[in-house]
Structures are given as C-alpha cells and as structure tokens.
Amino acid sequence: MTGYDPRLTPARPDLAALHLEGKVPAARYVAGTVCQVIVPAAPLRREPVADQPLATEVLYGERVTIYEATVEGWAWGQIESDGYVGWLPSSALAPPGPAPTHCVRVPRTFIFPAPNIKLPPLAAPTLGARLAITGTEGRFVVTAEGGYIPAHHVRPLAGPLERDFVTVAERLLGVPYLWGGKTPLGFDCSGLVQVALDAAGIKAPRDSDQQEATLGKPIDPGVDFANVQRGDLVFWPGHVAIVSDPQTLVHANAWHMMVAIEPLAQALSRIVRTGAVVNAVCRLPAWVE
Structure with missing residues (x-):
C-alpha cells in the first residue's frame, strides 16, 4: 500500500491497524479498541505532546478506535466519523455506551444532573455532538447516562436534518x-x-x-x-x-x-x-x- 495519506491511515513503522497487515509495513499489528469521547471536544494532535498544533477535534460522543495507549496519558487512534488519525488525551476517552441516537443541533447545550436548569451542568456538548437518548421528561430528553438536556437542543440522527x-x-x-x-x-x-x-x-x-x-x-x-x-x-x-x-x-x-x-x-x-x-x-x- 504505497502513497497512503498518513492523516487517514492508522500506520506507523512500529505499529499499524490489524486490517492493514500485508498492505503497510509495521513491526506489529493490533485490532484496536473502540472508545467514546466523554469531553465536549477532545484535541487530536500529530504527536503526543500537548503544545503541538491542533490537527482536529473529536466531539462529545464520537467513537474512536484506539490502537495504543501510553503511560504518559496519550492514546493513538482513528476517528470513526471522518477517519482522521492522531493522538488524544486518554482522559478524554471511555468505553463506549449505547449507540448514539441524537446529535446537538445548537452551537452549545448543557447536560444537567436533573431536569432543573438551575443546577450546575455536568457537561456542555457542542454542535454535532453525539448522544444516546433513552427518554423524555417534561421539556428535557434523558441521556443513557442519566443526564438531562433541553429537548429542542437536539435532533434525532435520522432527521429531520437542517435544510440549509x-x-x-x-x-x-x-x-x-x-x-x-x-x-x-x-x-x-x-x-x-x-x-x-x-x-x-x-x-x-x-x-x-x-x-x-x-x-x-x-x-x-x-x-x-x-x-x-x-x-x-x-x-x-x-x-x-x-x-x-x-x-x-x-x-x-x-x-x-x-x-x-x-x-x-x-x-x-x-x-x-x-x-x-x-x-x-x-x-x-x-x-x-
């Protein structure tokens, strides 16, 4: 496999994704572990160094396949949605929960610990963030983790979509x-x-x-x-x-x-x-x- 785009190919000389075995040379190949972003936006960088330029961000609820996690707190993997490859803080990741059903449709919303907007928010996911919604309570939808979000701030992934x-x-x-x-x-x-x-x-x-x-x-x-x-x-x-x-x-x-x-x-x-x-x-x- 020659001429591949390193931005989109989970391969390094020492490590590559298992599905690339026989296509890209590497010292070893691993299957990877699927994780989910649990912060509003996880920074993805080319190198596992905090002051390196930002390559992209991975939004709340998005899935990432991780091929290596270091003791220094970095994880190297590939974003499921657009295929981008790089290093993220391990603290921004957790095992995946239920599959997302909705996404945030406003620039930013809040996840509250109860159906009460006066309580301190638990998180503030942004436009496009993925959420697993399991029910409704009054003017709120309820996430799989038990959080509450204003219902009109989200939409089902199946639609209706933005028209423009x-x-x-x-x-x-x-x-x-x-x-x-x-x-x-x-x-x-x-x-x-x-x-x-x-x-x-x-x-x-x-x-x-x-x-x-x-x-x-x-x-x-x-x-x-x-x-x-x-x-x-x-x-x-x-x-x-x-x-x-x-x-x-x-x-x-x-x-x-x-x-x-x-x-x-x-x-x-x-x-x-x-x-x-x-x-x-x-x-x-x-x-x-």
Whole structure:
C-alpha cells in the first residue's frame, strides 16, 4: 500500500491497524479498541505532546478506535466519523455506551444532573455532538447516562436534518478562528464546513484539500464569479469558503480571525494580492428544498 495519506491511515513503522497487515509495513499489528469521547471536544494532535498544533477535534460522543495507549496519558487512534488519525488525551476517552441516537443541533447545550436548569451542568456538548437518548421528561430528553438536556437542543440522527447548511455556518458568525478547531469556541475553515454539512446530513472529510477532492462537482464560476450560488464551496490554497449569496462568502479565516461574512470581490482581491488563485468552485447536489 504505497502513497497512503498518513492523516487517514492508522500506520506507523512500529505499529499499524490489524486490517492493514500485508498492505503497510509495521513491526506489529493490533485490532484496536473502540472508545467514546466523554469531553465536549477532545484535541487530536500529530504527536503526543500537548503544545503541538491542533490537527482536529473529536466531539462529545464520537467513537474512536484506539490502537495504543501510553503511560504518559496519550492514546493513538482513528476517528470513526471522518477517519482522521492522531493522538488524544486518554482522559478524554471511555468505553463506549449505547449507540448514539441524537446529535446537538445548537452551537452549545448543557447536560444537567436533573431536569432543573438551575443546577450546575455536568457537561456542555457542542454542535454535532453525539448522544444516546433513552427518554423524555417534561421539556428535557434523558441521556443513557442519566443526564438531562433541553429537548429542542437536539435532533434525532435520522432527521429531520437542517435544510440549509449555509444557515448553520451563518449562525456561527463571530466565533474565533482556531487552527484545527471544530466547536463554537473556535473553528478553522474546513472544520466549519465539516460541522455545517454534518448538520445537513452530508458527510465531509476534515481538511480543505480532501473536501475539494470529494465534495460536489467543479463548476465554471464565470466572469467575476457571476455563476456562483448559495452553498457553492470556493477553494484556494489551504482554504475553503462557503458562498452565502453570489456577492458574499461566509468562512472561518485567519484574516478576520473569526467566522465572518465577507464580500466575495474583497476576498478575491486579497487572494490575488497574496499571489494565489482560486483552485476550484464546487457545487453540491441539491440540498435546499
């Protein structure tokens, strides 16, 4: 197995996933153990060092297959949802509970120890977090662990989905830019796209180059981008932005250092000034009723 993407392949010279035996050289192969994230967002890094850059975040309730756990408190594994590989704090993981049935549909919610919003919350899962819901009590849903969440803050994984993923992104205006971020405490460009699309039931890879290669079909944007429409994705080197309307983009970006709405012409002018060009404009299948 040559030319594999290390971001998506659980393989190192000393250790690899058992299913890669015979495909990737490694000193040993292990089956791995499925775990579940128990914190609002677990940081995933390339190396087991706390001050290394953030590669991505794994949200509350997501599953991760762990292939190695160190005595220093790190776990190396692969995220089930998007296949990303890296190191997480072992303290953020626990054996999996019941399969998730719902996800958080608002930027952030609280899990209370009882159906009483005056009590100190147990946790604060964010948009897209997975939850196993076993019942209802008044205005709350009840988690498998016995926590209580405002019912209108979650939706069944089976639907109804968000009708417009761009609206999801627009609700997050002003959230700070954070390299590797995937929560309302901080997003990067592709993290915003991935989380917004997930809310609409569209599975997306993690990084902008992966999204450019797999999401939708390239279109001709036309002179001065006259042919773009709401929901198109605009890619330039190392970045992805969402067309809000033919004159406007919404994107998490390091220029504004936040999720911002920006005139398309202004963004294109800035790209040209840096010596870059737009790589592609991709259009997803119909997603708005």
